[in-house]
Amino acid sequence: MHQFKESTRNRIIFYFAILFILFIILSLKLVWIQVINSAEYQHQALDQRVREFIVNSERGIIYDNTGRKLAVSLPAKTVVALPDNIIDPKKTAAELADLLELDYQTIYRRLTSDASAIFLQRKINDKLYQQIADLNLKGITFTEENKRYYPEGELASHIIGFTGIDNNGLNGLELSYNNYLQGKSGKIVVERDASGKTIPDGIREAVPGRDGYNVYLTIDEVIQFMAEKELEKAADEFDISGGSVIVMDSENGDILALANTPTYDPNKFSDFTEKSWRNRAISDLFEPGSTFKIITTASALEEGAVTENDVFTDPGYIIVGDQKINCWKLWGHGVETFAEVVKNSCNPGFVEVGLKMGKASFYSYIKAFGFGEKTGIRLPAEAAGIIPAYNKVSDVELATFSFGHGLSVTPIQLVTAVSAVANGGKLMRPRLVKEVETGAGKKNIVNKSQVVRRVISEKTAAKTQQLLKQVVASGTGTKAAIPGYQIGGKTGTAKHYNEDIYDSSFIGIVPADQRKLVVLIVLYDVAGHTYYGSQTAAPLFKDLTKNILGYLNVKPDYKHEFTYQSNLSSQIIPDLKGLSFLDAESKLRAANFNVKIIGNGKIVTDQLPVSGTEAVYDSTVWLFDQAHSVQNILIAVPDFRNKSASTARNLAARKGLQVKTTGQGKVVGQSVYPGKRVPAQTIIRLKLR
Known part of the structure; x- marks a missing residue:
């Protein structure tokens, strides 16, 4: 009898020890769940009963400089599949394949995926939307997004550019001004019951978005x-x-x-x-x-x-x-x-x-x-x-x-x-x-x-x-x-x-x-x-x-037609050698000549054309200092042929060249071929006949 009691007592202690250990394990698990890792489990529980809806922002409008719209955003339907609600995915895929112009296998794979919702085709036109809606397919629904639309079609397309399916700019101003135009999406958070229905007094939170900014162009x-x-x-x-x-x-x-x-x-x-x-x-x-x-x-x-x-x-x-x-x-x-x-x-x-x-x-x-x-x-x-x-x-x-x-x-x-x-x-x-x-x-x-x-x-x-x-x-x-x-x-x-x-x-x-x-x-x-x-x-x-x-309503003016006027009166270029650049320039400006100074010296040591040359009003006289030789300037040789000696001599002087003539009459030959560039003051020999 004593042995039986001892055995019973040991079994009770053993079971009690097991229960105690289990209690300790459960307690530790509860501490882990409710204290140490409570935030994660709260987040998972919230995810099961809270649904977040994205509220798309509207992309900004692009206007020309008079307020005409060149780019706008319009509402467009997107086809959404809810795989858990689809009764016959094969039949549904077959009916959608032709309308959406997608491969049957591609649609079927999406309809049988593990996702709770999946896009089938985004931003469809009104005609296609009506065709799909008329089929009344179980598990196929629609959501509304914004679609970019260009009212003038091809007009200014290289300036404006275009956006992709997600309304992000891909080219033109749509790309370079995307940060201004695209705006910021908002969201709405609602609480659902076990059947997925919204709880009237449940958690509700709205995070406002911001529509894109409107852009005004200089384009007319x-x-x-x-x-x-x-x-x-x-x-x-x-x-x-x-x-x-x-x-x-x-x-x-x-x-x-x-x-x-x-x-x-x-x-x-x-x-x-x-x-x-x-x-x-x-x-x-x-x-x-x-x-x-x-x-x-x-x-x-x-x-x-x-x-x-x-x-x-x-x-x-x-x-x-x-x-x-x-x-x-x-x-x-x-x-x-x-x-x-x-x-x-x-x-x-x-x-x-x-x-x-x-x-x-x-x-x-x-x-x-x-x-x-x-x-x-x-x-x-x-x-x-x-x-x-x-x-x-x-x-x-x-x-x-x-x-x-x-x-x-x-x-x-x-x-x-x-x-x-x-x-x-x-x-x-x-x-x-x-x-x-x-x-x-x-x-x-x-x-x-x-x-x-x-x-x-x-x-x-x-x-x-x-x-x-x-x-x-x-x-x-x-x-x-x-x-x-x-x-x-x-x-x-x-x-x-x-x-x-x-x-x-x-x-x-x-x-x-x-x-x-x-x-x-x-x-x-x-x-x-x-x-x-x-x-x-x-x-x-x-x-x-x-x-x-x-x-622009700019009227023509026939009374003041343009005629180009030039003053081609001639005058003699003075001798400027030995003068300071300041005095030489002042003298030339007073005589209505243009001046080009070569060098940084103080005294004029040479000039082009030379003094005594008959030059035209406002033509250019080049002044040189000691460090710069006039012969560093290359002059294109004129075609002197068929000109008289006096005409050839004056032309050469105005260009910065010299001539020596033999014979009488008109020039029939010259020692340097026309168009060749030679140093200033080069002597060109002319043959007259």
């Missing part, structure tokens, strides 16, 4: 439409790969139109090639050709290396180093003033000007006008252009720069640089966005016009404009002329290396009441017999500009 929808229509016309009329048009208000840098062809519809951008999305006006490089002569002209006038009355000679070419650079006119333009060099678009004349400026000076002006660097227009993929490194620029490169070859620029760089000539000398930063509207009670973000730097004086800008007006009035740009309007401009034609295709262009300065517009037309890869800028781009410029002026 009407002018943009006109620009795109002209490019369409060019594509039909000429054999080209594409083209660009930019219209800029030179006073503030506002872009009123920026168009390219080919174009695309941002509402269905995926239907177009990526090449069509490319904004060639800011991304593509081209040789500006003769349009760059505007920059050469303004730089040379500002530097004082030349005036409109300086004499030039063009036998049809000029020789620089071992290169023969031809003029477009086979027999050349003969003797001409610099004003006529500009009007005639004479390459040898511009080569002389570029070389007279010198490498350091000319290169610095090219950079000052903004070439070789991005303009900062704030559009994706802007190119910086290509300007050869300074240490790789020889006289030949410098010569070709002067007429727009050997360097590559973007259309936006060229129109920005010429706008500095149009507005009195200020290089402006191009502006596409005028203002960002940040909502009620907040201060709007204003994108003020910005002066990058002053590159030339107002006087130089005004003189350059006058020279450009004569180009349109009676020079190579007459096909751009519009009666009643004083337009200045320049054609450009640049041949591709080793290819028989061209880039043709025209850029013009257009007075429009209190402001001056700069309009650029560029046609890329022009093939066929009609390729000169004067034949292709200039007529397009005329038609576009006429429409713009009519739209």
Whole structure:
């Protein structure tokens, strides 16, 4: 009996010990759950009974400068599958496959996934939504999102760009201003019961979102439409790969139109090639050709290396180093003033000007006008252009720069640089966005016009404009002329290396009441017999500009038609040797000569042309100090043939050369071939008969 009691007692102690151990384990587990790891379990419990709904923000509207909508957001349905509620996934997948244009297996795999909800197709059109809704499929529902819509289709597509399926900007201003346009999504948190229904008095929390900011552009929808229509016309009329048009208000840098062809519809951008999305006006490089002569002209006038009355000679070419650079006119333009060099678009004349400026000076002006660097227009993929490194620029490169070859620029760089000539000398930063509207009670973000730097004086800008007006009035740009309007401009034609295709262009300065517009037309890869800028781009410029002026209600003025006036009266250059530079310059200025000083010395030791030369009013006299020889200046030899001895002698003196004649009558031969560059004061022997 005692043994039985002892055994029972041991079993009780054993079971009690087990229960005690279990109690300790459960207690520790409860401490772990309720104390140590309570936050995690609370979060899991909350997740089971709380549902979070994302409230999409609405993307901001993009307006033109008159308030017309260029990009808006519209409600669109998204097809959502709830796999747990689908009764027959095979049948449902089969019915949706054709409508959604998706593979059956792809849909079936989504319908049978472990997800509680899954997107089948986002932002469908109203017709497709109605077709799916009419099927009344169990487990198929819809949610509403915002879809980007471009009311004008292809209009300004390269400026505006487009968004992806998640409403994030992928191109154009939609990308570069995405942080302003996209807004911030909000959310609503609700508590549900075991059946998934919302508990009326359960937890509710709303985190407000923020709609995107509206953006106001400088673009004028009407002018943009006109620009795109002209490019369409060019594509039909000429054999080209594409083209660009930019219209800029030179006073503030506002872009009123920026168009390219080919174009695309941002509402269905995926239907177009990526090449069509490319904004060639800011991304593509081209040789500006003769349009760059505007920059050469303004730089040379500002530097004082030349005036409109300086004499030039063009036998049809000029020789620089071992290169023969031809003029477009086979027999050349003969003797001409610099004003006529500009009007005639004479390459040898511009080569002389570029070389007279010198490498350091000319290169610095090219950079000052903004070439070789991005303009900062704030559009994706802007190119910086290509300007050869300074240490790789020889006289030949410098010569070709002067007429727009050997360097590559973007259309936006060229129109920005010429706008500095149009507005009195200020290089402006191009502006596409005028203002960002940040909502009620907040201060709007204003994108003020910005002066990058002053590159030339107002006087130089005004003189350059006058020279450009004569180009349109009676020079190579007459096909751009519009009666009643004083337009200045320049054609450009640049041949591709080793290819028989061209880039043709025209850029013009257009007075429009209190402001001056700069309009650029560029046609890329022009093939066929009609390729000169004067034949292709200039007529397009005329038609576009006429429409713009009519739209802006700028009336023609037939009473004050432009006529270029020059003073070609002659006078004798005085002897300046031995004078101080200050006295010599004062004496020349008083006699209405332009002065170019070479050196930093105090006393004039030589001059060009020499004293006693009969020179034209406001022509340039070069003064040298002891450290700089006049013979370091190279002069292009004129074609003296068929000239009298006196005429040849005077021309040589004005150019800075000397002649010795034999015989009588007209010049029939000369010791140095025309167009060759020789040191100043070189004696040229002429044979007369």
